[in-house]
Amino acid sequence: MGKHVSVTLGSIEPLAFYEQINSGKTALICEGGGQRGIFTAGVLDEFLKADFNPFDIMIGTSAGAQNLSSYVCGQRGYARRIITRYTTNPQFFNPLRFIRGGHLIDLDWLINVTNQENPLALEKGLELIDSGREFLMSTCRSDNFDAVYLQPDKDNWLDIIRASSAIPGFYRSGVEFDGHLYLDGGITAAIPVEEAYLRGADTIVVIRTVPSQVYFTPEWVKRMTRWLETSSLQKMALIMKTHLKSYRRTQEFIENPPGNLQVFEIYPPTPLKSSALGSRLSSLNYDYHTGRHCGRYFLAALGDCFTQQNIHLTESFDKQTAQDEILLEDDYVEAAVAQYELDKQQNSELNEQEKQQVNIVERIASGK
DSSP states (O other): OOEEEEESTTOOTGGGOOSOOOSSEEEEEEOOOGGGHHHHHHHHHHHHHTTOOOOSEEEEETHHHHHHHHHHTTOTTHHHHIIIIITTSTTTBOHHHHHTTSOSBOHHHHHHHHHHHSOOOHHHHHHHHHTTOEEEEEEEETTTOOEEEEOOOTTTHHHHHHHHTOOTTTSTTOEEETTEEEEETHHHHSSOHHHHHHTTEEEEEEEOSSOOOTTOOOHHHHHHHHHHHTSSOHHHHHHHHHHHHHHHHHHHHHHSOOTTOEEEEEOOSSOOSSOSSSOOHHHHHHHHHHHHHHHHHHIIIIIHHHHSSOOOOOSOHHHHHHHHHHHHHHHHHHHHHHHHHHHHHHHHHOOHHHHHHHHHHHHHHHTO
């Protein structure tokens, strides 16, 4: 039986870990979760701040793939800015557009506008990959629901992010790539720890976006599955059931690692304030700082076990937090203006039936 260590605020398990880290490969796994990935962004920003990257294998799903992209490219603060500035924009998430036949989330707009205004430092990321590190993003084939793990290059990096994030139903078309149609990797590999193990990882650090519970089932999955089973969208119900089965199996794997595998699970101490979609900026900001606190706790308690040297946590947390708030002011203003314009448009255009439909879609999309 392997070793599982819970790493969250209030947990003493990391402080009681006196064993050596396994000498083989080390992996970093990042769960998806939509805007709840802001917690992961906080953890990874602390890793980047401490120049902490001892990982041989890095695998991310959906929002986790986006977060890991910024980590691999060495861009601290990048993922937070994308989530707070762009995924809160009604051009990205728009329930009215959805009930009228369009996408609920416009991944094409998100990828294009961020690439123009805030591009990833792909050359730096490719240098890390060329040095021998494995960076993979999980996605799912739409024909058989097989999990597929893709390593990006300079020409397809953004396409793979899009494929890994194509939530079925919300992004209606899926993503065609190399002759196959792909959907969100979270369907069959929401937390791809088993893939890391199969690729030779002896130690795995996994960053979750929900509190650690062996049989935790996202409420939105239950609601959506019940709704879809009574509709004409039978395939969507099958997708949800496939996701649920995979999710439970993965949670059991994390809690009971096989062989000598060591699993360090970083997760929020309580359910995050943010939602999968449609989060308030104040909630995103709160969860980001929760992630940073958890990241600092991991580094302080366990960081030197991975690097064999002391991790120097520079600058006080409170001072850095104050600086971050100044940087976010323009994002708050821009998102607030965009939301005001969307609300005004919807109030003038919606009939009563559409208002009810928008409310239902918003509740399902929130993931709560």
